[in-house]
Amino acid sequence: MGKLLHMTQLVLWDIDGTLVHAGNVAGEIFNQTIERVTGSRPTVQVRMSGKTDPQITREYLELMKIKDIESALEEILQTLPVDLERQQHLIREQGWVLPGIHSALDGVEALEGVEQTLLTGNLEKNARIKLKAFDLDHRFDFAVGAYGSDHHDRRELVPVALERYRRLRARVIPPHEVLVIGDSPNDLACARAGGARCLLVATGRTTFDELRELQPDFVMANLEDTSAFLETLL
Ligand SMILES: [Mg+2]
Secondary structure, eight states: OOOOOOOOOEEEEOOBTTTEEOTTHHHHHHHHHHHHHHSSOOSSOOOOTTOOHHHHHHHHHHHTTOSOHHHHHHHHHHHHHHHHHHTHHHHHHHOEEOTTHHHHHHHHHTSTTOEEEEBOSSOHHHHHHHHHHTTOGGGSOGGGOBOTTTOSSGGGHHHHHHHHHHHHHOOOOOGGGEEEEESSHHHHHHHHHHTOEEEEETTSSSOHHHHHHTOOSEEESOSOOHHHHHHTTO
């Protein structure tokens, strides 16, 4: 394999399973909010990994055979952040920051010409609430990130971030100089759809071997080894 040197200009971090584990709180809040809006509680749990909040909500409503999906969806998406914020203390108590993350974020921050922000299926408000619970919110400029509130299909989100970057930083970044970091096959699909490179980390629900089989640009068990992680950017 020839060695192409890429300088990553923009790092796009997934949240759940990549930066933090929010415990079971987020899943439980989906159940509570859906129950309050529709009158019934989901009896099965939708697999959430790598999906956007609107996508997860729609899957629940379809499984539950809710009649007016669009209005229920809108109401749930408006209510979710309120419910999540009210239970932010539970995220802090039950969740944790994944190994090596603080040091990895420091490492990227110290690189000249590289910025890091978020690319997550969370609604922007939920992203802020989750990261604030772990005191990680000050690490990112949310304005240049891309969120589940921007599109229900994660594969649309790399261009959203790049457009925000162009508008707010007056800088055009070619997609191949973007590194998407995530923990699920959906993160890779999102990176590929956007022409970005992808680092998959096995700190979520998908195992290292499963991730490696997908042949992302990089795969790591976790981000504990900061210098090995930073090499993926250079
Ligand atoms: Mg994830």
